[in-house]
Amino acid sequence: MASLAYGKKFAIPKKIIIALVALFIVVMTLSPFLWLFITSFKHYSEVFDVPPSLIPKTPTLDVYKGVFTGEQLGRHDPWPLFFLNSLIIAGGAALLCTIIASFAGYGFARFTRLPGVSVLLLLILVSQMFPGPSLLIPVYSTMRKLSLDNSRLGLLILYTAFALPFTTWMSVGTFRNIPVDLEDAAKIDGCSRLQAFLRIVLPISKLGMATTALFAFLISWSEYPFGLILLKTQSKHTVAVGLGAYLREFDVFWNEMAAATVMMSLPLVIIFLFVQKFFVRGLTEGALSG
């Protein structure tokens, strides 16, 4: 923005300063991932080199092969299964959450005169702060009571519940921005409210729904502590829980840890690169306004 410029006489050094600052930011941001990426192509023996080699001496894909087949050096974890579990849980939660949040967002945006609506909206808004360690113990006990512990379905429902407050809130914002006239026109043509919602309103709020789905997928795919306490059987573990199990290996199989980490985060980063613009806008707007 021109208003923040320092004046013309500093034009050249300013450019250089900006470039240096930008470079510093990018390096600070990407170096951990870059380092993991490099480590994941190193042989086990090379991991322990001091000083660490910045480029793998004899790059290998064995580590990834090991992770894919469950034949790692350190542990024999069924990673393909972990990925499948995560995909089912996070995908299911994203789907469920999007459906519920879309209906609710529409409801809160349109049925503003129902009794208690604003109280319910406040409840939703404040409950987005609660999912976290304070809930670990009570949720653990509640899930046991409901026989939903050690169950992938249980975790799917739990993650849906955790993502719902924020996604419902975002969704309210989306539907408030859609003019009512559109539906009214459809209703004159003989559509019911539900039909008008499904056929007219939903299709034009695709971006909002995609943001909702991605957010729910993102937090479910990444969630660690609740998966850790609720999933006892290894075959039900998510990727996050499987990765956390490397804690017990006392800083040994760093190349395997790195490969698994790359595989866990790569899908998210790739999706993000495609949807970056509207996703970031949706999130920041959701956090700032209604």
Added chain:
Amino acid sequence: MSGFFYILPPVIIIVIFIIVPIIYAVDLSLLSVHLIKPTVKFVGGYNYLKVLKSKTFHQIFLNSMRWISLGTLGTILIGLGLGLFLNLEFKLNSLVRGIIFIPWIMPEVCVAFAWRWMLNSEMGVVNEVLMKLHLVPAYVPWLAEKGMVLYVCLFVAMWRIYPFIALMILATLHAIPKELYEAGQIDGTNFWQKFIFLTIPQLRYALVIGGLLTTIWLMNSFTTVFIMTEGGPLHYSEILPVLIYKTAFQSYRLSRAAAISLINFVILLIFSLIYLQAFRKHWRVT
């Protein structure tokens, strides 16, 4: 009335899986549930008394307060700086903007493992780079030094959050009407005057909301510390969330852990209500 058909499903799910458990925790904290011992009796405030009297709890509570206050301050300052920087016009600006959001996209487990590996005291790349740049005389045991470990973990936790705050601030900066600065131009204000009297007041709301969100997120951060140090060495990097986990699943004292959870929750609730208050002022009333 059919409107409730749209509205109620999320409310019901949130009540069952978020609100009811909190109420249930109150009940649990007044009992003596132990994951291994079968007998359960009502003990009233005993768990709270035990927790509040414990020296370890005091230390961890203090850690948590440092974690939240310094973390929020740091995140807001870095977020503000970064937001202002990204508001400048330069080539590749949108690329940098995209890249800085990646840490927020990355799973916390991955971020924690990445930094734990980078900061490794014997073969960590951070030590090697700092040595090469002559910034440290010898390898530093980042995660074993008792005076430092908490802040090293905090740095990693902040590293994941400040991109979000920066982009929130950037979005607000973009929304400031240009006329405001043009009016300032005529009055002959300099850069700093413009920053303090024009930009900061416009950013106040974003800073307040960002600060409260950061506080709440930092209160909820478990994974970073748990993966990087498990709270160690001893309790030097332990914060309340890690204590809750350890009390329940390593010492099996479920009721004691519920008591700590509620202490943590009350602090969280206070900040959440302040957030709600700040938010409502700006709320577009329907």
